[in-house]
Amino acid sequence: MIAHALQFGGSLAAIVLLAWLARRLELGGDPRLRDPAEARRLASEALCGFEAQDVALDRAGIGALLRDSSGRVMLLRRHGARWVARLLDGHAGVRLDRTFMTVSTAEKTFGAITLDLGDQAQSWAGSLRRLG
Known part of the structure; x- marks a missing residue:
């Protein structure tokens, strides 16, 4: 049970880290000219x-x-x-x-x-x- 909780926590932390990194590098999105x-x-x-x-x-x-x-x-x-x-x-x-x-x-x-x-x-x- 503890192993599953650790695996879940590690996976969640990795996802959050990757999302932060993508945002920091300005990856993705839909850039538009505003003016x-x-x-x-x-x-x-x-x-x-x-x-x-x-x-x-x-x-x-x-x-x-x-x-x-x-x-x-x-x-x-x-x-x-x-x-x-x-x-x-x-x-x-x-x-x-x-x-x-x-x-x-x-x-x-x-x-x-x-x-x-x-x-x-x-x-x-x-x-x-x-x-x-």
Whole structure:
């Protein structure tokens, strides 16, 4: 009986320890962009010197398009529980369907993402045609 209690207590302690460790390492979860300021901060962290002037957030917070003063456009998207960013070098991977814009890069491993940009989708699609 005591052996079973010790085994139960040890298992419970291990589960609590693993849960604490996962929380400490920020594993899992469902990160979302809350506001343009957060998107600007992440873009600046991804590329030193990138200061976004215009930001278009996905309505669900899963990604964003950002433009700096020199006209460079960055795609910011989730990758697991982290954020990744790439500069767009052309409009070949951009498709527009009403308020939804699907954006892919030349880098196949980065993948494509469909952003719901609402009323901003048309203007961003038009501006991306000037890239490359």
